[in-house]
Amino acid sequence: MLFTRIVDFFQGYVVLYLEGIHLERFLNMAINEDIYLWDLKRLSETTMRLKVSRKGFKRLRHLAYKTKTKVSLCGKYGYFRWRKKAFARKFFILSVLLAVVLIAFLSSLVLDIEVIGNTTVEKEVILEKLNEINLKKGVFRGNIDRDKVSNKLITDLDNISWVGITEEGTKVIIEVKERRPAPVIVPKEIPCHIVATKDAVIKNMTIENGDAAVQIGDVVAQGQVLISGIVTSEKADTRYLHAMGSVVGKTWYEETVTNKMFEYEKEYTQNVHTKRYIRFFDYPIRLSFSDQVPYYNYDTQTERKIFGFVTWETNRYSEYTLHRKERGEEEVKKQAEEMLTENLYKTYDREKVLSVTFEHSYNEAGELATRLLAECEEEIGEALDFTKEMQIQEEEHADE
Amino acid sequence: MARKKEIQKGKEKEPKPSLREIMTQALELPVELSDLSKTTLLGNKELSIQNFKGIIEYDTKIIRLNTKDFMIKIWGENLNIKNINDEDITVNGKISGIELN
Numbered sequence: 001m002l003f004t005r006i007v008d009f010f011q012g013y014v015v016l017y018l019e020g021i022h023l024e025r026f027l028n029m030a031i032n033e034d035i036y037l038w039d040l041k042r043l044s045e046t047t048m049r050l051k052v053s054r055k056g057f058k059r060l061r062h063l064a065y066k067t068k069t070k071v072s073l074c075g076k077y078g079y080f081r082w083r084k085k086a087f088a089r090k091f092f093i094l095s096v097l098l099a100v101v102l103i104a105f106l107s108s109l110v111l112d113i114e115v116i117g118n119t120t121v122e123k124e125v126i127l128e129k130l131n132e133i134n135l136k137k138g139v140f141r142g143n144i145d146r147d148k149v150s151n152k153l154i155t156d157l158d159n160i161s162w163v164g165i166t167e168e169g170t171k172v173i174i175e176v177k178e179r180r181p182a183p184v185i186v187p188k189e190i191p192c193h194i195v196a197t198k199d200a201v202i203k204n205m206t207i208e209n210g211d212a213a214v215q216i217g218d219v220v221a222q223g224q225v226l227i228s229g230i231v232t233s234e235k236a237d238t239r240y241l242h243a244m245g246s247v248v249g250k251t252w253y254e255e256t257v258t259n260k261m262f263e264y265e266k267e268y269t270q271n272v273h274t275k276r277y278i279r280f281f282d283y284p285i286r287l288s289f290s291d292q293v294p295y296y297n298y299d300t301q302t303e304r305k306i307f308g309f310v311t312w313e314t315n316r317y318s319e320y321t322l323h324r325k326e327r328g329e330e331e332v333k334k335q336a337e338e339m340l341t342e343n344l345y346k347t348y349d350r351e352k353v354l355s356v357t358f359e360h361s362y363n364e365a366g367e368l369a370t371r372l373l374a375e376c377e378e379e380i381g382e383a384l385d386f387t388k389e390m391q392i393q394e395e396e397h398a399d400e
Numbered sequence: 401m402a403r404k405k406e407i408q409k410g411k412e413k414e415p416k417p418s419l420r421e422i423m424t425q426a427l428e429l430p431v432e433l434s435d436l437s438k439t440t441l442l443g444n445k446e447l448s449i450q451n452f453k454g455i456i457e458y459d460t461k462i463i464r465l466n467t468k469d470f471m472i473k474i475w476g477e478n479l480n481i482k483n484i485n486d487e488d489i490t491v492n493g494k495i496s497g498i499e500l501n
Binding site for chain 2: 024027028031034036041
């Protein structure tokens, strides 16, 4: 009954004022014709008020005639009346609806991308990289794959070691942390030495300014002065220079990895379990019976279809069993060597690497330890400002 | 002999249940499917009757309705019909009494 009342309200109803002597007969005839009436109120012996749907009212007229009942309209209510008024202001209604749709749509897009934490890498470079994976202004917010974005930035840009992505409404904030600190650059007016950045054997020296403190073939330690900014000569006074030049030395790179002699291999059974979710603004509603996956080991594959702020998500869980597989010695050695070589070439260019040797040995746990030892040549000079040190020394002398 | 006649008379006095009633009871279908009327009284404020046939009299002090086998008379004060359709009727107001005959 309630449902029909709601329907009647939407379709519109009228309030009638009846006058007659056979009102009961009128009522009986009305209900026999399946017309639904409500809110009947007896006003006097010959008058009555009731409410009926618009459709019902149309069918009542001939009944009123038959029972000689006078029918007068007391009021019209319902959705249809509102609609009449609304149609007179078509454009207003339309623009209100359009505004609502537009706001909802725009809220689901990315409207601003902010990059923070970058000191050496230019913001434009980061934005360009993001553009390549389709993260730019105007993309749907739901489509952002955080892992994909951070992987892209870390692999493509050397200096970045960590990427954090947060969303604040329609703004996407990319926070980066860089790997190497910016190189210390000593201004030209300040005198300095060129010192070694690591232990090495001097291979080449080119001096632009200053005095050489070492020779080709010398073994130097980290921090040792290679080109001195203090120039003494018999003819003139001691001069303090800003030492400049390039010193190339032979350095060593070492890294060890251990690998187990067996591995666990995944073998997929045919069982796949599917769970579906609907997300409204990132809030998921589970459409499957439970949240638990009935497998012990499984891989998850997620498929998302995004419509504005509604996302249809399907997760597929593929079961697998693990088999322990013994690996051949040659295979493990080769894998270790490849990994170490790859790491080596991340730090040094190929031309700089002079020689590479591998050492394999088994440790107590039965694992294969592989050690890479490489000789590389690289620039080992670094400017070191000695004025502060000199000031401290002078002060000490002054005290004496 | 006399006993038999008595039993027969007793049987005759009972009204025969209609086929519909038998089916409803045998199959244990809900009562609404049979043609009995169902009266629900909420306090003394609201009375709803399902499966009635028609209105005989409607006044603020007395309402008389017809059902399949008998007539229902409701009296009270300020009686109004909340809703009415083909088979159901709901009466509200201050109900003083109901009579079935």
